[in-house]
Amino acid sequence: MVGGGILGLAVAWELTGRGVAVTVLEKEDRWAAHQTGHNSNVVHAGLYYAPGSAKARMSVTGNRSIVDFARAHGVGVEVCGKLVVATGEDELPALGVLAQRAEANGVPAKLISREEALDYEPEVSCVRALRVESTGIIDFPGVCRALVRLLTEAGADLRLNTPALGIRAGRGVEIATGSEVLRADALVNCAGLHADRIAELAGITPRARIVPFRGEYYQLRPDRRHLVRGLIYPVPDASLPFLGVHLTRMLDGSVHAGPNAVLALRREGYRWRDISPADLVAVARFPGTWRLARRYAFPTGLDEVLRSLSRRRFAASLARLVPAIGPGDIVRHGSGVRAQALFADGSLVSDFLIETAPGQVHVLNAPSPAATCALEIAKHVSDLVTTS
Template identity: 75%
Template sequence: MRRVIVVGGGILGLAVASELTARGRHVTVLEKEHRWAAHQTGHNSNVVHAGLYYRPGSAKARLSVAGNHSIVAFAREHGVPVDVCGKLVVAATERERPALHQLARRAEDNGVPATVVSAAEAREYEPEVACVAALRVHSTAVIDFPAVCRALVNSLSGAGADLRLGTPALGIRSGRHGGVEVATPQGVLRADALVNCAGLHADRVARLAGITPSARIVPFRGEYHTLRPDRRHLVRGLIYPVPDPALPFLGVHLTRLLDGSVHAGPNAVLALKREGYRWRDVSVTDLAETLTFPGTWRLARRHAVPAGYSEVARSLSAHRFAASLTRLVPAIGRADLVRGPAGVRAQAVWPDGTLVDDFLVETARDQVHVLNAPSPAATSALEIAADVADRLGIAR
């Protein structure tokens, strides 16, 4: 196996290409957009996660803990800005204290450096925070993930990889004598293997290749606000609530980025288009595909009330959005917020309506399909890439 085609030019596709190149393979990367990291990678919170939240032994737990170290090391080696600043997960009320301690036990199980601190100790990190206790997670970092992608592209270009922007995969079939053939607007490409890292379109690319994926992508939009420049001093680093264990989302939180700006969010609402960053972004095809999938309706029955209602209400009302932040930092009010960017999460859902809560990778002959890789996939990208190369049987 000498030649591999990677579909998708976000951080995961580029990381896979880099790993395969390092293992001596010639790689072609196909990205349908005219720039790298155009969607999930370029619209996330730029947080390097510690591996705190995930079920012990799961791929997310293993690969995010390892990825926390490898992506920070990569950034430092390649001159990409990164700050290992740590974060606070706060119990705002006594009712949340047991869940906080449960989270601390999970951190210990996963090998994540974290310390339970008192309210007074929490205010030494974040003077404006309101809590009864907090978990200080020491290895959380902020980074510039698009800059990581630029570094990967530069490295791949120097190594002779074939990098093709504006080149969607229009058709995929197995070759007559093994391998794969991929139709593009510029002609048919042939390779020994295919890796699908298409993110929001990963299930579609799998079907294009003749695979019936076990789960379906349902897009969720996460909306952010930012603090006005004169109110940024209210947040020194990262402040998170204790998450709802029934949901894959971490709750509205506060993140100081490398440029000093403070992002608040995201909420999570159903996107009406796979790349729908606003309510008015609607695709009839995408929406019909979502609504005709039985898993969507089963998911809605599980979470529509009260979680779904609360998320939509937060999306439509800046006052409600601000109220979520006031629980964490009482000094923040509606007037302090400016509507910011949004991202869309490619969340895979099983047909029974349960959310796929781990990375999901499925294989076929000469093919690897990464079907569920939302957060912490950017943190884990280099580790997922190594796993993909191993699945192809390509030795280090």
């Protein structure tokens, strides 16, 4: 198993439960170091995804399974629901489509009036809203700590500071880590931001490439947290994989705002100054990057960059949802990087993408809502491993 985020650990736990001996390799010195440890900690309901897609199916079942797992193992979780708000009449058709999609996916949600929305969020601005009851907040790094504890107790071989530097696949798999060569019957690649590169090391030419997008967060100052009681989301742009800047009350009572979405300048580029020339060259050489840019650079991409650079612009996006929020009410609060897979034609991979070869399973696209779906993806991946 390559990758020690929530997905790699969940697959390892599922395989262990099926009697498979598992070794997990993580290149960092801690578990959940990247996507899992830098996301919004939201348990998604399955609202946004195309009916019948893996994301839709696994979100609905994963919402229940991840909440049950957290409660069973003492991990913080709260099913608080959320509001998706139409701030103007022009957003009502898209909100109606979202309500229809919720019904098609089996997501408990209902359209409510402005007055009903104010009962949930007295400071919100909307003409109508969609109330989604099964959305929650959770400690995803805490889920990973629980999985590590369970895997350790079950005798799994868990290795930090152990990158996969070379892979030879044939009859079984050999993985060079720099200090030794490990041998196994099968390889599972859950390397997230580096999933396409691990696939290439294993001799696979992946159908899609990872293009990293950084999402930056602010949080409300403590004396302004009362402006948000729960989770407030805008009506999303259906053509984009990002949900738009939103407000999320966390388990500790803080309120996070974001994320935006800008191209990261390295695979693990959490700041503008995190730059990798090699990563930038790889992005520039991939034809899908330029085709994506022609489609979204103006005005969408430019707006995201300007919002990244301007607290006033970021606050203005939040004020569309909660007008009482101003630039002085927010402070920066870290960022995350989304491993978004992109096809060569410039189209974003909209669903989970998993490719297989004899003795190999490669999870090549598993951004949000993959953390919510982790236990369900683990079952699917484990089926592929044990039946191959």
